[in-house]
Amino acid sequence: MELLRSRIIIGITLLSMVLMFGSALAQDADKRDVLDSTAVRVGTFKKPVNLPIPAQLDVVEDSEGDAGSSITVSWLPSPDDGAGKNNVIEYQILRSESQDGEYVIVGSASRGMTQFQDATTTDGVTYFYYVRTISKDGGANSQISAGIQSSPQWFNTKDLDTFIIGLIICAAVIYFIYHAQKGKKFFLRQIAGLEAVDEAIGRATEMGRSILFIPGINDMDDVQTVAGITILGRVAKTIAEYDTKINMPVSRSIVMTTARETIKQAYVAAGRPDAYSDDMVHYLTDEQFGYVAAVDGIMVREKPATCFYLGAFFAESLIMAETGNSIGAIQIAGTAMPAQLPFFVAACDYTLIGEELFAASAYLSGEPKQLGSLKGQDVGKIIAMIVILGLCGLYTVASISDSVSLLDFADKIKGLFSAS
Amino acid sequence: MNGNGEQKSLVERLQFIDRRIIFLFIAVAVVLPLLFGATLKEETTPIVQELFDFIEHLPPDSRVLLSFDYGPTTAPEIQPMADAIVRHCAERDTRLYMMAIWATGHNLTGSTIEETLKPEFPGYVYGEDYINLGYKAGNQGLIRLLFDDFKRMYSTDANGTAIDEFPMMQQIKNLKNFDLIVSFGGGFPGIKEWVLYAGDPGNIPVGGGCTAVSAPLLYPYYPNQLVGILGGAKGAAEYENALITKYPAYGKKWMGGMSLMMSQAVSHVVIMLFILFGNALYFILRAQRKLETGGGE
Amino acid sequence: MHFDLGVWIGAFLTLGIISFLYKDNPWYKICEAIFVGISAGYWIASLFWQNLVSKLYDNLAPAIVALFHGQIQYNLLYLVAGILGIMMLLRLIPQIGWISRWPLALVVGATAGLQFINYLVSNGVKQIYNTIVPVFGPVSDAGGIPPVATTGEGIGNVIILIGTFTGLVYFFFSKEHKGLFGGAAKVGTWFLMITFGASFGYTVMSRMSLLIGRIDFLVNDWIRGTFG
Amino acid sequence: MKRTVPLLITFIVGAVLILAEFVPHEPFGNFGEDFSLYFDIIAVFAFLLGGGNLIRVHVTKVQRKKKDWPFSIVTLVGFLGMLAAGLLKIGNPDGIQGDVAKLGSLFNDLYMFIFTPLQASMFALLAFFVGSASYRAFRAKNLDATILLVAAFVILLGRTPFGLWLTSGLEGSLSFLQIPNLANWIMGVPNLAGQRAIMIGIALGVISMSLRLILGVERTYLGQDNE
Numbered sequence A: 001m002e003l004l005r006s007r008i009i010i011g012i013t014l015l016s017m018v019l020m021f022g023s024a025l026a027q028d029a030d031k032r033d034v035l036d037s038t039a040v041r042v043g044t045f046k047k048p049v050n051l052p053i054p055a056q057l058d059v060v061e062d063s064e065g066d067a068g069s070s071i072t073v074s075w076l077p078s079p080d081d082g083a084g085k086n087n088v089i090e091y092q093i094l095r096s097e098s099q100d101g102e103y104v105i106v107g108s109a110s111r112g113m114t115q116f117q118d119a120t121t122t123d124g125v126t127y128f129y130y131v132r133t134i135s136k137d138g139g140a141n142s143q144i145s146a147g148i149q150s151s152p153q154w155f156n157t158k159d160l161d162t163f164i165i166g167l168i169i170c171a172a173v174i175y176f177i178y179h180a181q182k183g184k185k186f187f188l189r190q191i192a193g194l195e196a197v198d199e200a201i202g203r204a205t206e207m208g209r210s211i212l213f214i215p216g217i218n219d220m221d222d223v224q225t226v227a228g229i230t231i232l233g234r235v236a237k238t239i240a241e242y243d244t245k246i247n248m249p250v251s252r253s254i255v256m257t258t259a260r261e262t263i264k265q266a267y268v269a270a271g272r273p274d275a276y277s278d279d280m281v282h283y284l285t286d287e288q289f290g291y292v293a294a295v296d297g298i299m300v301r302e303k304p305a306t307c308f309y310l311g312a313f314f315a316e317s318l319i320m321a322e323t324g325n326s327i328g329a330i331q332i333a334g335t336a337m338p339a340q341l342p343f344f345v346a347a348c349d350y351t352l353i354g355e356e357l358f359a360a361s362a363y364l365s366g367e368p369k370q371l372g373s374l375k376g377q378d379v380g381k382i383i384a385m386i387v388i389l390g391l392c393g394l395y396t397v398a399s400i401s402d403s404v405s406l407l408d409f410a411d412k413i414k415g416l417f418s419a420s
Numbered sequence B: 001m002n003g004n005g006e007q008k009s010l011v012e013r014l015q016f017i018d019r020r021i022i023f024l025f026i027a028v029a030v031v032l033p034l035l036f037g038a039t040l041k042e043e044t045t046p047i048v049q050e051l052f053d054f055i056e057h058l059p060p061d062s063r064v065l066l067s068f069d070y071g072p073t074t075a076p077e078i079q080p081m082a083d084a085i086v087r088h089c090a091e092r093d094t095r096l097y098m099m100a101i102w103a104t105g106h107n108l109t110g111s112t113i114e115e116t117l118k119p120e121f122p123g124y125v126y127g128e129d130y131i132n133l134g135y136k137a138g139n140q141g142l143i144r145l146l147f148d149d150f151k152r153m154y155s156t157d158a159n160g161t162a163i164d165e166f167p168m169m170q171q172i173k174n175l176k177n178f179d180l181i182v183s184f185g186g187g188f189p190g191i192k193e194w195v196l197y198a199g200d201p202g203n204i205p206v207g208g209g210c211t212a213v214s215a216p217l218l219y220p221y222y223p224n225q226l227v228g229i230l231g232g233a234k235g236a237a238e239y240e241n242a243l244i245t246k247y248p249a250y251g252k253k254w255m256g257g258m259s260l261m262m263s264q265a266v267s268h269v270v271i272m273l274f275i276l277f278g279n280a281l282y283f284i285l286r287a288q289r290k291l292e293t294g295g296g297e
Numbered sequence C: 001m002h003f004d005l006g007v008w009i010g011a012f013l014t015l016g017i018i019s020f021l022y023k024d025n026p027w028y029k030i031c032e033a034i035f036v037g038i039s040a041g042y043w044i045a046s047l048f049w050q051n052l053v054s055k056l057y058d059n060l061a062p063a064i065v066a067l068f069h070g071q072i073q074y075n076l077l078y079l080v081a082g083i084l085g086i087m088m089l090l091r092l093i094p095q096i097g098w099i100s101r102w103p104l105a106l107v108v109g110a111t112a113g114l115q116f117i118n119y120l121v122s123n124g125v126k127q128i129y130n131t132i133v134p135v136f137g138p139v140s141d142a143g144g145i146p147p148v149a150t151t152g153e154g155i156g157n158v159i160i161l162i163g164t165f166t167g168l169v170y171f172f173f174s175k176e177h178k179g180l181f182g183g184a185a186k187v188g189t190w191f192l193m194i195t196f197g198a199s200f201g202y203t204v205m206s207r208m209s210l211l212i213g214r215i216d217f218l219v220n221d222w223i224r225g226t227f228g
Numbered sequence D: 001m002k003r004t005v006p007l008l009i010t011f012i013v014g015a016v017l018i019l020a021e022f023v024p025h026e027p028f029g030n031f032g033e034d035f036s037l038y039f040d041i042i043a044v045f046a047f048l049l050g051g052g053n054l055i056r057v058h059v060t061k062v063q064r065k066k067k068d069w070p071f072s073i074v075t076l077v078g079f080l081g082m083l084a085a086g087l088l089k090i091g092n093p094d095g096i097q098g099d100v101a102k103l104g105s106l107f108n109d110l111y112m113f114i115f116t117p118l119q120a121s122m123f124a125l126l127a128f129f130v131g132s133a134s135y136r137a138f139r140a141k142n143l144d145a146t147i148l149l150v151a152a153f154v155i156l157l158g159r160t161p162f163g164l165w166l167t168s169g170l171e172g173s174l175s176f177l178q179i180p181n182l183a184n185w186i187m188g189v190p191n192l193a194g195q196r197a198i199m200i201g202i203a204l205g206v207i208s209m210s211l212r213l214i215l216g217v218e219r220t221y222l223g224q225d226n227e
Helices: A002-030 A157-181 A192-207 A223-242 A253-269 A288-302 A316-326 A341-347 A355-365 A368-401 A404-415 B010-015 B019-036 B046-056 B075-091 B105-120 B139-148 B191-202 B215-221 B232-246 B248-252 B256-293 C005-021 C026-068 C074-092 C094-131 C151-171 C179-227 D004-020 D028-063 D069-087 D106-137 D143-158 D161-167 D172-177 D179-188 D190-214
Strands: A056-062 A071-076 A088-096 A104-110 A115-118 A128-135 A138-141 A211-216 A246-250 A281-283 A306-312 A330-335 A350-353 B063-069 B095-100 B130-135 B180-185 B206-210 B229-231
Touching: A056 A128, A071 A128, A088 A115, A104 A115, A157 A368, A157 C094, A157 D190, A192 A211, A192 A223, A192 A306, A192 A330, A192 A350, A192 A355, A211 A223, A211 A288, A223 A246, A223 A253, A223 A306, A223 A330, A223 A355, A223 C094, A223 D190, A246 A253, A246 A288, A253 A281, A253 C074, A253 C094, A253 D028, A281 D028, A288 A316, A288 C026, A288 D106, A306 A316, A316 A330, A316 A341, A316 D106, A330 A341, A330 A355, A341 A350, A341 C179, A341 D106, A350 A355, A355 A368, A355 D190, A368 A404, A368 C094, A368 C151, A368 D190, B010 B256, B019 B256, B019 C179, B019 D106, B046 B075, B046 B180, B046 B206, B046 B229, B046 B232, B063 B075, B063 B105, B075 B095, B075 B105, B075 B180, B075 B206, B075 B232, B075 B256, B075 C179, B095 B105, B105 B130, B139 B191, B139 D028, B180 B191, B191 B206, B191 B215, B191 C094, B206 B215, B206 B232, B215 B229, B215 C179, B215 D179, B215 D190, B229 B232, B232 B248, B232 B256, B232 C179, B256 C179, B256 D106, B256 D143, B256 D161, C005 C026, C005 C179, C005 D106, C026 C074, C026 D028, C026 D069, C026 D106, C074 C094, C074 D028, C094 C151, C094 D004, C094 D028, C094 D190, C151 C179, C151 D190, C179 D106, C179 D143, C179 D179, C179 D190, D004 D028, D004 D190, D028 D069, D069 D106, D143 D161, D143 D179, D161 D179, D172 D179, D179 D190
Parallel strands: A211 A246, A211 A306, A246 A281, A306 A330, A330 A350, B063 B095, B063 B180, B095 B130, B180 B206, B206 B229
Antiparallel strands: A056 A071, A071 A115, A088 A104, A088 A128, A128 A138
């Protein structure tokens, strides 16, 4: 089934990619022409005192890759913007629904800018634009653009680069999942924090004390919480086998529901469904510090032998980890919140750093499919490293040799990573 | 580490000194400077200066969205930034759109208006120059919604008046209509979410003030995704310094950031002394052990 | 002497929480109990009005009224959200409790989908983009690349490059940390250690300001306000 | 049925949301936002489970006179009182139509006078724990720990005027060694490099995790029955 599913997803992605390319190309062909050369000049009745030379309209077109309601106006800056008379203050963008109708200001851009997005258009209505270059003494107008309409697009061409990079990484992960499933073995290095899990649970069992599991304080809409819960699934199974007590206070109701489901199934899998009780997981409060106040209370009163902190943490991380340290618990933490990592590193015995948190459940599961995905992640890392090294090298060579063509080439590749 | 050995020397016991003694020292270090009301000036660093310069170069009537994304817990640190930036924006005659994606931010928006904006800038007219849009729930989801349609979520201001009655709201259709977004962010959601869901997709300049703890996380977004960041009380004090340099009239005013800096400096020293003390003990102990065991650990 | 009930309550609660530093005690237990109760009630009541009423009811009710008039509106989709929410509650009935897995599956699927994209763009692609600079070379205005102004900056760029690179090496799962690779991973851990140390040191300051805020309240609002 | 349907839901929702990110056109463009709204709505329903659990736990504690049971009464009173104040909008100047946190309502009063000081005090405890953690953790035990210690110490020094005062003698070409400059350099260079490596790693971790979830390789959260 997995096999079929991964094939289906590859098929779907490829198909959708082809479709999106197609529609993107079609849109390009549809792009409106830029300027209406016969456009009349407006608003030059008063003899200017010291007006700047007006900016020239460059391209006026439907904004690329959006849901409609937006037209992008760009212009060539006035020669007096930052040079010449140097008296440009800003540009105003004016719009009308008929060429010689009444033009109203739809926005302004400070000097030095050459683009404005009018996000207040109605799809299907034809608009005309011009740009007014403003100085202290008044404004000078550009020519009027040709009529233009906004429309929504089916593929965001600006995100094509992100799409391709995502696709490559997905392909790598799925490829290795597929191969692992067929029985290919991969080497995986040890992660100290995960090696220690069994020992930590064993210690609690020996001491006859409970194990505290904190899945972070975010809800299930944070992937870190999901990672914490998947680790809980593995840990709970060992706990069930050792017949140790687990205490899991949570700060989100959905997390409570999910955690119960997860622990229950772990107990079933360990062959001890009768030992499971809903009381293992209990809700405290959604409030960050209310939660930590209660968890601290639980710690000093119950004195758990082992504490797991796996999920998304904020400032409360150190309050818990220090209290846990003061009661002499073995502490294993893991989070992808870079700000809290230092505290866990300082106060806990083991810390899973960022990526390791997400890899932990795969490690603990020992299932080939899961381990395969980790190998796929490494491919992503190799790509990132090659891109970084290669492009930095390329730029450096280009910069030293002052070669414009080389620079252009480097810019082009770097552009692939300019995700909007 | 073995916490329950039998016979311990004084040095060994000091190594695992009762935490409560450290707590006591920290409390004293914070209380004393506060009693004397001392302040400390800070030189402005580029990451703060750039946000200052950006606001300094905003043309009059530019639209600045200020999001009060913090609560009472982080207010001691972030309020001085909000005050400084509100003052600066008002000096530049920009239009201020104040909102909050933290429920707790609503009260703080109100107090900033009452205690800073109104008394110091009596010329600022509600609905024309500034508006308090209040709090809306939804975290980063709210930002996504505002990005496409501002008035879908904000159909009234904080007092319940229809939004279209305010002249300054007429040009606002979505977040792209703003010239600058400043988030005073105490955590999640905060500056990062503004960058991810508004600044990046819409190419809207985003700046922010945040707690010292979240500042290092935001550095990677600067300067490409963030105009500038004020990190912690130091960032606030730096911005106040920039403000005083440009508008010397503020030199006479009491500045929250600079006052906070003093208490912090003293407590820092206490912590550093403890670290030094702890390491000294550690090395003494190690030397003793080496003597006893004849080297090696 | 001036008595302000709010300030006295605040002082009572503040000192109760701080007393935990000495040791667990009934005073702290009272504060903790109040805190848990009040804050849980606060969140449930707030989100009831904000999410259930203004997001579900306000959007759904008009759409249902319209349905009776024969119109089908986009907001009818909120009905799905309502049904999913009710499915969640079916956990309370053991026989059909498994239905609660459906909304759960939706939540997990959507989280996976959305965060996939967010992290790919902001944490992945953008960070790679930011790292790509000419590490060394004369100031050039030929392209859109940031010029390297000083030797110091050049060295800085090289160090950032090495740090990012070796840091990534450290995270490799499928290769053992030994030999040259292990050396690189070791350098990577040094960079991580600097990162952790620096963030920690940087944070100390922020944490102090919170305490200062509280002490300020105790000293100025409570003691001086009452007796001064 | 019990497991296949949820797995299918996860697969479809996840895959569609990823692809929808690249389709600005209606209705795909709004999927992400719609989910935020859906999630909020589901979360409110789930609150009934969480709140119900809180009540049950504490009522049981009181009934069985377990240790510290009087405190459970305090929790229950606080919870139900706050809930009533919020849901019934007691004392709200605008009545039931008013904003739940309207100034002057009982809900807002409880928030301002009880919730806020508790929250701020709990947060303030961090100042003390930062002290005790740094005293214990910052020991030059080995090379890694020493690097951690030195980086932290330089930053700490750099955040105070004493750092500048200590090293103000270093001028000209040595001025980069002045502690504040050194601190900024650490934050801007090696710290940044480490952060980037962590962030890129996290991105890959999330991508791989998401794929495992979407493809149904990872399914612990749904239970592992019959396997």
